[in-house]
Amino acid sequence: EIVLTQSPATLSLSPGERATLSCRASQSVSSYLAWYQQKPGQAPRLLIYDASNRATGIPARFSGSGSGTDFTLTISSLEPEDFAVYYCQQRSNWPRMYTFGQGTKLEIK
């Protein structure tokens, strides 16, 4: 089973700053990685898929990069509504299953 490890666990930044979130896989997942944003009391929202493709309606300040085992979600200039928990997710082929990272909480400094 592929394990995804996200860092840091908590990131404290101010609006307008740049946020860099990391997701590391225990073995290569090629570019098959997604990022989600979850706000309190809400379902997760798909932000990025296949490592670097923005989902429909996602602002351009969100970008994803990486391949293999190391991935990054970057928010270029934080807006107040961006403070939330972010999860990465991958699919493995054997066994066929999906796993999520433990999450990074992005909080207002």
Add this chain to the structure above:
Amino acid sequence: QVQLQESGPGLVKPSETLSLTCAVSGYSISSGYYWGWIRQPPGKGLEWIGSIYHSGSTYYNPSLKSRVTISVDTSKNQFSLKLSSVTAADTAVYYCARHLYSSGWYFIYWGQGTLVTVSS
């Protein structure tokens, strides 16, 4: 616009079976795509439970496989989750979702989630 809505008992007794249904609107399940269940214990992260194709083909999280059954009812445009022999560790918000690709992979549309508490 694809919309999903979970429904089912909010309280289940230990050792009993948790049963939830996900009603889909804005898209016909029989047209394709995989549909899945994900859960989130209070204050914790996300765990994929399993997914089903419109044809009924399923695959499950190995850690839950022995207790999980997911089924689809295309006539009612809904799919269901059954989790047997529940314990307090199964207390969670349960989400249903549709995969982004017809072959699976990521989750693009989500229900609002329903909290299921396991307690006597």
